[in-house]
Amino acid sequence: MAGRFFRTEPRRRARAYVRGLLAPLAGKNGWTLAEVAGDATPDGMQRLLNSATWDADGVRDDLRDYVVEHLGEAGGVLIVDETGFLKKGTKSAGVQRQHSGTAGRVEKCQLGDFCAYATSRGRTLIDRELYLPKSWTGDRERCRAAAVPDEVEFATKATLAADMFGRALDAGVPAGVSWQVCKPWVGQDRPQ
Known part of the structure; x- marks a missing residue:
């Protein structure tokens, strides 16, 4: 699926997003998925879902x-x-x-x-x-x-x-x- 993402950053973010969805988290939202990905804020996950080109x-x-x-x-x-x-x-x-x-x-x-x-x-x-x-x-x-x-x-x-x-x-x-x-x-x- 990597070829469906036109830049490296959204491709990596998508991988982290899916890994977060599959993780054993009590709640799954922008903040918790970002934390699992090692991000300080959910901004990158929100960018993937709202404005990244893929x-x-x-x-x-x-x-x-x-x-x-x-x-x-x-x-x-x-x-x-x-x-x-x-x-x-x-x-x-x-x-x-x-x-x-x-x-x-x-x-x-x-x-x-x-x-x-x-x-x-x-x-x-x-x-x-x-x-x-x-x-x-x-x-x-x-x-x-x-x-x-x-x-x-x-x-x-x-x-x-x-x-x-x-x-x-x-x-x-x-x-x-x-x-x-x-x-x-x-x-x-x-x-x-």
Whole structure:
């Protein structure tokens, strides 16, 4: 994945970030991840996530290929699960009051759909999509302020799941004919 980072500093920071995520820490946030990396402040980690130039979709694809090489088998299962991230502010992309399964109620949060791949050899996440409500995609200035590209349009959670399944199958992820979507869909996004 090193080639997906165009400079040495973000490449090293990304390695430290992943090592921090895998470390046995009680809580994982910018400060704790920075401390594990040997940094005095979380500024470098924040820079990696907010402004460094790197190919996030390329990293996703490299990870998926690695997973298929090491865990792939014909009976694999693709699983999509929604997760909510509680937020206090209003500027993070997609944040609004909406139902969060994580919280078990309506809260101010971001929602993400994640695609996991599971086989008898192991399991891991291989894809992700951030859900952007219509209130966001209908407000281009707000999207630009949160670094959401102009070409991003509203997509239901079911559409995001289908996109992730499509990417996995197009990339040759060996999976059986069955797949699973976890957690009930809520509101307008319930599949027909």
